[in-house]
Amino acid sequence: VNLEGRWQSFEETVAPPGDARAAWRVLRVLGNYLELEGFEFSSCADITNTVRGLHQDGAVQEGPWFVPAGLNGTSTGPVQRIGDVPAYAVDPMVRRAQALQETPDAVAGAIRINSKTAARLGLANCAQAVAVQGEARQSLPLVVDERVADGAALLHSAVPECIGLGPAFGVLTIEMGDG
Structure with a gap:
């Protein structure tokens, strides 16, 4: 999710070379081996769908950006x-x-x-x-x-x-x- 609240995603363009595996797959295997919760995903889509489900309303938050007119105060630190x-x-x-x-x-x-x-x-x-x-x-x-x-x-x-x-x-x- 970017700063505007919009979901961004990407797809892999080529398969990993040789025996290389995507990092999330390696972490999934380690999580399963250590019997940890939350490592039962079988694809990136599963992970994305779970994270999207955690988003409150799934809507992009529209509205003006808050930009301060100026910064008041002085630095007293080093x-x-x-x-x-x-x-x-x-x-x-x-x-x-x-x-x-x-x-x-x-x-x-x-x-x-x-x-x-x-x-x-x-x-x-x-x-x-x-x-x-x-x-x-x-x-x-x-x-x-x-x-x-x-x-x-x-x-x-x-x-x-x-x-x-x-x-x-x-x-x-x-x-x-x-x-």
Whole structure:
């Protein structure tokens, strides 16, 4: 059942090769061997029909989607690192392609936070900050970027300035730097 409440299904296009079996069949045999309840199905259709029977009314729920106009509140928890890998840093070939590194799409290491997070951390007027992740510390330019979520910091992974900081996603402390 997808997010709209619509049933979706698919059919296998080819038989499994050799002695391979569909995973549900293997689980059925194990369930039967261990004498567990709920493993008596003999086909995918049996499973689908049982699950459909558990659905309250079987009808697709129509109506408007709820989308909040905005998110109120502020983050008081730790800053979370968003450490995506930029397009021109995904592998050694593109990282070493000088022509690609000179394009506007090539990014340099920086700490990017939104203005709310900067104000909360007392970094609203800082040009330089220190990212601390575990035992690693790295001084980087601080960029206020409203595209970054409140309570998060974008520090790209696989760029020379950010290598060694720690996990791409996780808790991060940002301290005031020189400048």
